[in-house]
Amino acid sequence: MLPLGLVFLTSGLSVALVVPFMTLFLDTEVDAGPVRTTVFLVASPVAGVAVAWAIGRVSDRWPVRRQLLIVASVAGVVSTASTAVVRDYWVLLTVAVTAWAVAGSLFPQTFAFARQVLDRGDPKRAALGISALRTVFSVAFVAGPPLAAVLLAAGGFHLVFGAAAVMYAVAAVVALFLLPDVGAPPAPPPADRPGGATAARLVIVLTIAGFVLLQTPLVLGGQTLSLFVATDLGGTVTDAGLLFGLCAALEIPLMLGLGVLSTRMPVRTLILVGAVAGIAYHALAASAHAVWVLVAGQVLNALYISAISALGIPYVQDLMPGRPGHATTMIANTFPMGQILAGPLFGLAQSTGYRLAYVLSFALSVGGLLFLLVARPPSSRRSGTPHPGTSRSR
Template sequence: MSKRLLPLALIFVAVGISTSFVGPYLALFLSDAVHAGPIRTTAFLIAAPVAGVLVSWLIGRVSDRRPIRRKLLITAALAGLAGTALTAVVRDYWLLLAITVTLTALAGTLFPQSFAYARQVLQSGDPKKAALGISTLRTLFSVAWVGGPPLAALVLAGHGFGWTYGLAAIMYAITVLIVLRWLPEVRKPTTDGAGDLPDAIAPVPPRSTLFLIVAGFTVVQTAGTLAVQAMPLYVSTDLGGSIRSAGLILGLCAALEIPLMLGFGVLTTRVPSRTLILIGVCCAIAYHAVAASAGSIWVLVAAQPLNAAAIAAISGLGISYMQDLMPGHPGRATTMITNTFTTGQILAAPAFGLAQAYGFRLAYAMNLVLCAVGLVLLISARHAAVASKREADALLPL
């Protein structure tokens, strides 16, 4: 098992670097390099995550039926390699859109499928430390995002978008080589408490429970996305600060997230992941309440530990939590939870429009409501699961 953890760690760093090189600058790329215009840029930014959600969902359902996860990793990395390499040279809007909704969308499955593969590897060792391992790998992805955007900005300023996308393509190529050389196929998805049950009948929570969990994570992720989008304008227009101040606040939060993710991962060996996630959502509620009422930049600075704790718990433990609930379906479970972030990006767009019209303080007030709703949904999911189990027990023969 340990021989596969280092290659997996390298994959998460490579994927983090590749996505952090292109993700933050996509709108700028469409505006400056493609000259797309506001309407076509908006359409592109909506089509890209929608395609990503659909493709990830389809691949997630297929991935748990057969031992093909290694092939899926290779396919996704090759799609990323082709997609970024083509984007480095193509400047036609419609051709780029076609590349994005096909190759780039397929490349997006590399992230959840890597976590699914990692889960199976970790589960074959010490199952009690699986959540810690997943949280650690998620931390490496975050570390790559701390250094990736500033480095990409330097490359972009010196050489243009061709180089940034070219370097992202190299990261995908490295991923392909790592999988081919060091990652064998995992023969059978983990079943945790399912014993030797076939995957088709491995225990899965009721659909009502899964719906409540996914809905809860989605609204909380929407709030997190909206908070990041609104921060620069909130600081500069409502609090009288500068864009640089907003960047420092976001950087402080990112720096705090890393040790907190590791800390929460360690706590999972003693405290249930669900409990830690609920604590994280409570931290999010507290943070957005403070942000919505902040009178100065320093109030936001002081509140960043709450923000970082919320992100660390929700993003760092959400994957392992869902995998625990669906032990025989790691690919499907991981895809469901990672798609909540992408869906949150889509839903945050109209909310951001409201904040533009009525003031960016409204963004954090909406976030407060969203996180409160998310907390209710996640708590209700527990009650739904308990009620479903009671119904099932009542139907058992005496």
């Protein structure tokens, strides 16, 4: 697990160095303009979803998961290193929908690798292990953006993307020399095969749809927060930074705490509690008239993010036994799908008022909760410990 933690840390730092400043890079270094920037920001996650889905299916059929981690890490090196020096828009777009897309599969495939390792030990503690690894990724996002800002001031985007390439290279070396081969996952029971029970497939479809609806407010709220604070609440950029930092700081202990609780309570119950916390936070934000209201609400927001981001992975993995790569890819893809949905909603909020973004987020959160309530797994495929709604024992 320690080498896996290092892979999560380095790959998380790579993403955290790049993502917050990508639009600035496209505007100032590439001179992309609004239309081409929008095309880039849409095409990249769409390609990532498609490539990750294909790789996820391959990873569950053949014993190549460690090799896929190496390939994804090398693709990360290629994409970040080339972006460090290339400034032609069309070349960068090509890199984004190829090498960047392959590198994006590193996140779900590492979680799938971790699930196979954890299932060899105590499967009932799988959610705890996944939550701990997800916390490492969150730590990387706490440290990454400030580090990127320092690197940007010191050497520009050449240094930022160069540092990200080094991080991906470390992940490749760790996967090559320190991670074992885990083989192919065990074959799923007949009812869990692609041609199995229609009810089981419907549960998975509704669950993924619910997570997409719950992920969209995470993106929409992040895009809107600083503008909402400045224009509607009379706050400053510093206030917005405080809110982002406070939420990120709260997420880390909450993810670990939820992981511990998952060994004693059904994972499904904890996810539903997190969804309710999201509904409460967005209702609070939509009615807020002072910054301190949002400050107080970050406990709810952090609980919402922690439950959806950390526990959603083992939950969906348990819905698809024997297919950890495909399952993890499906739940990981709910975030870029949320990004795609959030774009036009943010544009609507820009034209009608930023408070509308939180009203829409409230509605999306309610919809996501309803989908999860309807998508009740059969008792034999619950997530958590052996009693209904908890992880399988094997």
